Each structure stands twice: as structure tokens, then as C-alpha cells.
Amino acid sequence: GGLLAGLLGGYLARWVRIPSIVGYMVAGILVHQIAKRLGWNEPIKSTVASLNIVTDVALGLSLFMISRVFESRRLRATWQSLGRMSLTEIAMTSMTTALGCSIAAKFVFGVNLGFSLMIGLLLGFVAVATAPAATHLVLNEYEAKGPTTDHLLGMTGLNNLASVVGFNVVLIVFAWLSLPQGPAMTGGAHWINLLLISIGSLTLGLLLGALLSKLHAWLTLAETVIIFFTTFLALSVTTYLLRKSLGLEINPLVAVIGMGAAFSNLATNPQRFEETI
Numbered sequence: 001g002g003l004l005a006g007l008l009g010g011y012l013a014r015w016v017r018i019p020s021i022v023g024y025m026v027a028g029i030l031v032h033q034i035a036k037r038l039g040w041n042e043p044i045k046s047t048v049a050s051l052n053i054v055t056d057v058a059l060g061l062s063l064f065m066i067s068r069v070f071e072s073r074r075l076r077a078t079w080q081s082l083g084r085m086s087l088t089e090i091a092m093t094s095m096t097t098a099l100g101c102s103i104a105a106k107f108v109f110g111v112n113l114g115f116s117l118m119i120g121l122l123l124g125f126v127a128v129a130t131a132p133a134a135t136h137l138v139l140n141e142y143e144a145k146g147p148t149t150d151h152l153l154g155m156t157g158l159n160n161l162a163s164v165v166g167f168n169v170v171l172i173v174f175a176w177l178s179l180p181q182g183p184a185m186t187g188g189a190h191w192i193n194l195l196l197i198s199i200g201s202l203t204l205g206l207l208l209g210a211l212l213s214k215l216h217a218w219l220t221l222a223e224t225v226i227i228f229f230t231t232f233l234a235l236s237v238t239t240y241l242l243r244k245s246l247g248l249e250i251n252p253l254v255a256v257i258g259m260g261a262a263f264s265n266l267a268t269n270p271q272r273f274e275e276t277i
Helices: 002-015 020-038 041-050 052-070 072-108 113-128 134-139 147-177 183-218 221-247 252-266 270-275
Strands: none
Touching: 002 020, 002 072, 020 041, 041 052, 052 072, 052 134, 052 147, 052 221, 052 252, 052 270, 072 113, 072 147, 113 183, 113 270, 134 147, 134 252, 147 183, 183 252, 183 270, 221 252, 221 270, 252 270
């Protein structure tokens, strides 16, 4: 029912000449409200939770496609202005949100100063994240191309990198500051996780992208697609196992950004694979 409502919402949105994603969202809100009134909330929640892997794959696909903007030819044309725009946007969004949320936490909810600062900074970096699936869907629907589109895609990728890394920096710094044993005894694991989440995940993605580009040259398109999905699912499983067994963190979405960037630069005719995806 939810899927049918989404399709109908998308069709109606296109009919009134607005992006399909708006129709999907409105349909989702309506279905949620109807289910709530009929008392179906719990079964729907459990079904949605079981489909988390679909969400993860969709995000991974979107970020992989968006990462094509980091292809060297495009990057040379946009890097100077893209870096300036992205830095300004990230700084303004995170600082404005952090300030507003810190003030609200302190003076509206009565939270102590240290904790209100942490809440504000965490929410500031959450606010930086840009929905890759929605962005890619709208641009794809309208077949948008050109420097504005390249800047938008580049900023989406950089925003999500900054959001993941910034959020974890804040979390780790505040955890480290609040540890009674001091940084010398227990701080190391936090910084190792920060390196794994940022540089480690990106490096892993670059290596996987380079490997995928080689396989793309040797294998059929169908085989490359299967390997791509297998690699992404393996990343998700590895993330879970490292967290459970060793307490270490990697971020599969950061890895996928690196994977897409490496593939776009190293693969022969990457457009053929991207069109299939």
C-alpha cells in the first residue's frame, strides 16, 4: 500500500510539474497518519526496521553516483569555487545551528553549559548533511547538467563527508574530556576510531574503487554490477563485525564516496556502468 501510494504521489507531482520526490514524501506522510489512526504503527515500524538494508543500499548508490563529480576533469573546472562555496556553506550552517541549539538547550531546557555546547555542535554537524538520494533523484528527473549541477553534486558529497567526520570529532572530543582516567589511558581508542571513520574509510573506498575499475575492464557489465552490490553489502557487514568484536568504527558511506571518486577517475568508460546503476 505504501509503495502504491508513493507511485501515485509521484505521478500526481509530475502532473502538477513539481519534482516526484515531493509526491513521494506527501504520500508517505499521509500513509503514516492513516496507519497511526488505524493502530498499525507497531507492525509498520517493525517492517521498516527490517528494510534498513534497502535504505543503506539506496544511500550508497546515490553517493556513488554523486561522487562522479570528483572526476579530475570536472574537479579542475570547479574546485576553486566549489571549495570556497562548500566551506562557507558548511561553516555557516553548522555554526548557526550549533549556536541556536546550544542557546535553546541552556536557557529553554536548563541543560548545563558543557552538555548544551555538545548538543549544539552535534546538531550543527547533523544540519550540514544533504540528502544524496533526493538530490540525485531531482537532478536525474530533470536531466540537469552543467556547472551549477556539478557544484551542487560536489557540495552534496563534501557536506556528507564533513557531517560524518565533524559529528564524530565532536563526540570523541567530549567523550575524551569527560573521561576520569584521563587521555593517556583511554583516549587512544577514540582517536583511532576517528582516523578509521575519516581517513581510513576514505582510503578503503579509494582502494575498492581502483579494484572495481580494473574488474570493470575485465568482466561483463552484469558481473561488475553484482560485484559492486556484493562489495557494498560486505562493507556494511564488516562495519557491524568491527564494531561488535573490536569496538572499531568505519563508515561505509564515506568509503562509497571514495569508491565512486576512484572509479570515475580510473575506469574505462565509467558512464556505461553508471547508466546501468
